[in-house]
Amino acid sequence: MTFILMTITFSAQAFTLIGSDIATYKDPNIKxxxxxxxxxxxxxxxxxxxxxxxxxNERFWNGIxxxxxxxxxxSTKSVDASFYTDQICNTGAGCVPEVDSGILIVCNTNGSTFGGNVLxxxxxxxxxxxxxxxxxxxLNDTASSPLLNDSRDEKISVIAHEIGHAIGLGHSNFKDSLMYYANIDNREALGQDDWDGATFLYPKEQGAMAVCGTIEDISNPQNGSKLWFSMALMLLILAGFHLTRRFKSLN
Structure with a gap:
């Protein structure tokens, strides 16, 4: 049973992470x-x-x-001028400064940051x-930025996609996902892969009857109670099956 749940869980997760390791905000309420x-x-x-x-936020991420x-x-925030002109790269010479907290969106005119049709x-x-x-x-604020021709709804989906990266998600291979690696016009909702990725990184505590496959840490007393419930339920099912077979054999 455990092996089956593990297989389903990992094979169903096609989302990727922004880096090689899991990284998230400590507080899931992110400004x-x-x-x-x-x-x-x-x-x-x-x-x-x-x-x-x-x-x-409301159209995509806050309804999971x-x-x-x-x-x-x-709010709007006064930040160092280099955020608007320097390259978006790891902290160092010629790179924008670290963001203190939360997520900061800026218009950036550095041509080295944006190649091709990067939004x-x-x-x-x-x-x-x-x-x-x-x-x-x-946001690509260069003179040739493809964002210049985007509609309001397209800009909303671009910002939502980038927020996905900011919270720790990489790209998805599914075209119905907001985090799909290529921009798709008229994106209006999250795909299942986006939903799964956000749940994986920022899970909500589920009740014992939640319809999902998880691997529990039984050293946690709360998780242990869920495990005992699952085992008791399985024993009831097996007992019912045994009694049914016994009843048939008597008849």
């Missing part, structure tokens, strides 16, 4: 801020970008019943071990 400086080429004001963030994840709209780049750039403290999302 998203927008840099207060006006974009150079994109027409959206910082306040308008905050509105897009609000819609991205099996996850503790809650994306909150922060945005995200980097959790303040990470300690398995804990993300801060992530930066850079």
């Amino acid at each position: 998203v801020y927008v840099g207060s400086q006006q974009c150079t080429n994109l027409a959206d004001s910082p306040e308008e970008l905050l509105d897009l963030v609000s819609e991205a 019943a099996t996850s503790e994840l809650v994306l909150e709209v922060g 945005a780049v995200t980097l959790p750039n303040n990470v300690s071990g398995n804990t993300i403290h801060g992530s930066v999302i850079a």
